[in-house]
Amino acid sequence: MLLRNCAFILFVILPFLVFAQQQPDVDFAFNIAEPEYEKGEGPVLCIDSAHNNFHTLDGGFAPFARVLQHDGYVVKDFNYPFTETDQLKTCNVFVIVNPLHESNIGNWVLPNPSAFSKEEILSLNQWVKEGGALFLIADHMPFAGAASELGLSFGFRFRNGFATLEKDQDQPDLFTLENGRLLKSPVSGNEITSVTTFTGSAFTYPEEAIPVLVFKKGDFSLEPERAWQFDESTKTVGLGNHTHGAIMEYGSGKLAVFGEAAMFTAQTIQTPQGEVFKIGLNNTQLAPQNLQFLLTLMHWLD
Template sequence: MNIRYSLIAFLALSLPAAAQQVPDTAFRAEIARPAYAKGTGSVVMIDAGHNNFHTLDNRYRSFGNVLESDGYRMTSGDGPATAESLNTCRIFVISNPLDSSNTGNWSLPTPSAYNAEEIAAINAWVHGGGSLLLIADHMPFAGAAHDLAASFGFEYLNCFAMDNRRRNFERFFHSNGSLADCEITRGVDTVVSFTGSAFRIPEGATPILKLNDYTLLMPQTAWQFEENTPTVDSEGYYQGAVMPYGKGRIAVMGEAAMFSAQLGGPNRTPFGMNRPEARENSQLLLNIIHWLDGRAP
């Protein structure tokens, strides 16, 4: 069995667990020295106005719990992205948006979840000093975020990024260069992600997670892989990066579950920051938020 065919078979077996996720609302991260006193930190707004798969009141409740433990104030953005709405927060988080045509229909085409006016507003807001954390998972989410990311110079591939070693989740280490040695990864030795997307980065961006020895599969419909499913080698692709942009900052990630805490399948298996192997993911999240907040150079 060749690598390409076995990857397709492996991903097909992964579908049931991925489709039965519920939030682990009991998850909390232990933070010895919070960045802010409780409820006094910068406002972090998580988008909920674009059919987002991860929102503060559901799959990203654990994301919010981690940041609230660090003193941040969490809010939801339920409407269009406008200059007025963006100015209510310090950091805007977008996780897995979708165009309305793809809700319940994870097949091509995957139009942008944001219209031209929203993209211009977000871009101008970041350039003027705002901070954006953009997270787009495997197809169709990477397709829905493509145009927004492209306005900053990042190029999402609407794909499933699959480790050629066919592991249940992906590990990134300093030792093999897949986890960058930079300010963002200080205090983090291992990061775990769970079948995300991939993107190219522009000049001036700092990589965080590099995809070494991956195959990027591009199906017509999410989780439906055939022998003729198009593939791309992962050389030059990443799953995490940060970049200054004008007076602001942007962080781009290609996998969303790594910053969640969920329970998957009938046995309620931990999936996300609540997995023992992913215990350092919450520190990476905090490091990214601190950088976006201007608390790190």
């Protein structure tokens, strides 16, 4: 009961801060000692903005794009339906972050329909199968719900809730080799021994996928009717058989599926008292290895 009450306090306070004064930290300092590609000569990375995405190239994922541009990637906005196959073929890596159905714009309450048409899902699925690389990120409710049908087409089943570790609830979620929540994989282990996340969703994965960030017994998902509103009757689901991130080869292509977005970008949150907190890649104290994890993951994808 105490753990749940702590989680309730965290989830009630955070949305006020996040939605009131959350900003991308486009000036955060980072260093890539040896870029993977010469400037502008790397793969073309497209970031979806056609599905009411909470994070886009010009918004919350601008710092993500800046990092990858420094690593040599060509990053561009993609504002087309996935059925525009000629446009899709111009992308080597396709990034989808927190899509949303139009009925949920400013209305984060159930139901949360798919952000994508069945035709778009079929088209994107075929693109990956023929050699494309998809990076799908679906955060907490309602974004996990909006991405559910797309994820399911590849065998990933999202829980449309707020996933958290069993821990002190005033801290971010820490996945490490030591605590068994970060598994050794083609994108983790050796140099990368920890990854930090900041409240997202959980999902199950197909047998052929490789789990990277995993939940353990005692971790849980809170699944309310309305985002960020919790009480003692809120549905709570244990996450012992779920993951927070996984990778998979699919036909001739590849997928990386993750349930949290802030870990891959850099943001600041200013409290009403004027305090500024760094969330994501820019917080080298809380997330010291997230930048290297992002680069390693992208290099595996491309």
